[in-house]
Amino acid sequence: MNPEILTDRSDSDRTSVGVISACPSPRSEVMSVCFRPGDISTRHGQTDLVVEVDADLGRELSRVANAPWLIVASDFDGTLATLIHDPNDVDIHPENADALGRLAQYPRTVAAVVSGRSYTDLHRRVGHIEGVRVVGAHGREIDGPIRLTTDELALLQDVENQMRAMASEVTGVIVEPKDNGIAMHTQKGEAREVEGLIKALTAGLVEPNGLYIQTGKHLFEIALHAPDKGEAVRVFRQELGSMGVPGRDAAAIFIGDDLTDERGFAALGPGDLGIKVGVGQTGASHRVQGLAEVTAVLTSLAELRGQVG
């Protein structure tokens, strides 16, 4: 049977695949990852899949996988897990969990999930993957939930109350309290109403209180502190530095799909690798089309890193 090339698996979020190895590409300009047909079950009934990433990215993966120290940091929603309306329903794709878990077990390798979700929420979804570092609140919560002062807690409660009251006027939006802010998911809201609500929240809550705004796909979030996913990469590097690892010996990879990930890409240096998932302007050096490619990238990386002594 001819292999089918998937460019985006985001509409088949329950696909289960088993990766056997990197395999020779049918075309010289791409690198492929083969999935064992017997392990595949999809809504579309595919029985054989080849996910392709461009050859330059393949070479870059080989290069960073051979670095003496490796930091792998990935966003969660829309990168490791399919983006859907209800944030409570989102799980990491098992293949991605497997690849990250393998990476985390290798020596001199740091694997982390860096998300805008609260640490507590994110830990429920990826905390079971042994060795994987959990970073919530856009880089503010590294390995644990943030501790707010009494004044900050009171302000956060006030913001939540006012946001809930204002959002109740607009059908379809979901308000979600986080450790460090309050998020609003707008995917099912009417666009003009959502726009008006965001303007009202900005003028009525954000500006008077000196708060921060973080926007993403169907997401508007008011945060107490400046969001910066790049902080995770910097902290991991500092940790290695404090262990005596020279900066040139550590390569970092950051993978993400949203505007919030741009600060992660911005924290990378010349020897690092940024991978943007999907469309949109980016500062990342490389791009993949969707979640299937992320799985291919992570799985390839786990294979390649496993071959490094």
Ligand SMILES: [Mg+2]
């Ligand atoms: Mg995302």
